[in-house]
Amino acid sequence: MSNLNPKIKLNKKRLPQIEELYKQILEGDRFALGKAITLIESNNPQHRKESKELISMCLKNKRNTLRIGITGSPGVGKSTLLENLGLYIIEKGYKPAILAIDPSSKISGGSILGDKTRMNKLSKSENAFIRPSPAGKSLGGVANKTKESVILVETAGYNPVFIETVGVGQSETAVHSMTDLFILLLQPGAGDEIQGIKRGIMEMADIIVVNKADGENIHNAEKTFAQYSNALGLLAKKESGWSTKIMMISAMENKGIDKLWDLILEFEKTVRSSGYFDTNRKKQNQEWFHDYLFNNLLEIFTNNPELKKIYKEVLEKVENGNMSLYEAGDYLIDILVK
Numbered sequence: 001m002s003n004l005n006p007k008i009k010l011n012k013k014r015l016p017q018i019e020e021l022y023k024q025i026l027e028g029d030r031f032a033l034g035k036a037i038t039l040i041e042s043n044n045p046q047h048r049k050e051s052k053e054l055i056s057m058c059l060k061n062k063r064n065t066l067r068i069g070i071t072g073s074p075g076v077g078k079s080t081l082l083e084n085l086g087l088y089i090i091e092k093g094y095k096p097a098i099l100a101i102d103p104s105s106k107i108s109g110g111s112i113l114g115d116k117t118r119m120n121k122l123s124k125s126e127n128a129f130i131r132p133s134p135a136g137k138s139l140g141g142v143a144n145k146t147k148e149s150v151i152l153v154e155t156a157g158y159n160p161v162f163i164e165t166v167g168v169g170q171s172e173t174a175v176h177s178m179t180d181l182f183i184l185l186l187q188p189g190a191g192d193e194i195q196g197i198k199r200g201i202m203e204m205a206d207i208i209v210v211n212k213a214d215g216e217n218i219h220n221a222e223k224t225f226a227q228y229s230n231a232l233g234l235l236a237k238k239e240s241g242w243s244t245k246i247m248m249i250s251a252m253e254n255k256g257i258d259k260l261w262d263l264i265l266e267f268e269k270t271v272r273s274s275g276y277f278d279t280n281r282k283k284q285n286q287e288w289f290h291d292y293l294f295n296n297l298l299e300i301f302t303n304n305p306e307l308k309k310i311y312k313e314v315l316e317k318v319e320n321g322n323m324s325l326y327e328a329g330d331y332l333i334d335i336l337v338k
């Protein structure tokens with residue numbers, strides 16, 4: 001920070017209770033971790049202040065972690081996979097954390113209970129941490145809180161961090177933008193209609209997994225596998241240099257889980273050695289920062305009554321086409337600068 005303008009003082013005063021909470025999280029205290037996640041989920045202004053302080057402390061503590069996004073239509077077997085994959089890697093000495101983004105859960109009646117029962121064994125393990133999605137008004141809000149939760153669980157020593165999301169809305173784009181590796185789960189059965197998966201999601205995937213390749217489903221799983229293998233050939237090469245892989249598993253019968261984990265590690269090795277891993281994390285940090293900065297700039301206009309009035313007038317002009325967005329934006333920026 002020494003090169004920054006010395007006239008601008010950063011607020012260095014630390015809140016003792018937050019410092020204490022940070023230390024407990026660092027020691028892997030699960031109770032403290034749960035408390036911290038509840039804190040960051042709160043929108044109370046004092047809690048937000050404390051959360052920002054806590055996350056700032058955590059961010060200074062750099063950890064070598066892997067963040068994995070898992071998406072797929074409802075009921076495809078995401079939680080079943082995470083239960084068995086989680087248990088498998090715990091045997092190998094890992095401590096997985098599982099977070100969920102599910103903005104639809106308020107409407108559908110909540111997958112929270114479902115996830116707890118579906119990840120029965122894993123949720124009892126001392127070496128795993130499972131947290132369902134926070135309720136939020138907007139996807140952006142939920143996504144930001146999930147990003148903070150990732151930082152918290154990593155500080156507590158969990159790695160890898162899995163983020164489960166339902167692949168039918170916008171949330172998978174949010175999850176993609178906060179993870180290093182993105183896995184798409186497919187149902188056995190032909191056709192995109194059956195998958196309920198949008199085109200763009202397939203392009204985001206690093207690994208495509210056809211689940212439920214068991215019993216009577218095997219034939220359909222093979223058909224889906226073949227169909228998607230063909231489609232993959234048509235995709236442009238990814239920026240990461242990794243070409244998307246596809247495989248079949250049965251999460252329920254625990255078949256192929258080991259191969260999937262090998263593939264995850266192969267991906268990690270490839271993108272770390274090519275430098276893409278770091279480039280991508282930098283890009284994500286930049287996006288997070290810009291989001292924060294932009295939202296706070298906007299808040300300056302909406303929190304101050306006088307500025308709010310000007311903002312509203314200008315916004316209305318833009319909406320009605322009576323002022324260009326450039327004129328309006330520059331006008332407001334001028335007010336801030338002066």
Ligand SMILES: Nc1nc2c(ncn2[C@@H]2O[C@H](COP(=O)(O)OP(=O)(O)OP(=O)(O)O)[C@@H](O)[C@H]2O)c(=O)[nH]1
Nearest residue numbers: 073074075076077078079080111118212250251252
């Ligand atoms: N036959 C078969 N059934 C499976 C498999 N994996 C999951 N299931 C079943 O599919 C249903 C849904 O599984 P979940 O793991 O809850 O699916 P999910 O994708 O997490 O569902 P949501 O969180 O509601 O979107 C359950 O009844 C599972 O037992 C599998 O490999 N084979």
Ligand SMILES: [Mg+2]
Nearest residue numbers: 078079111115
């Ligand atoms: Mg689930």
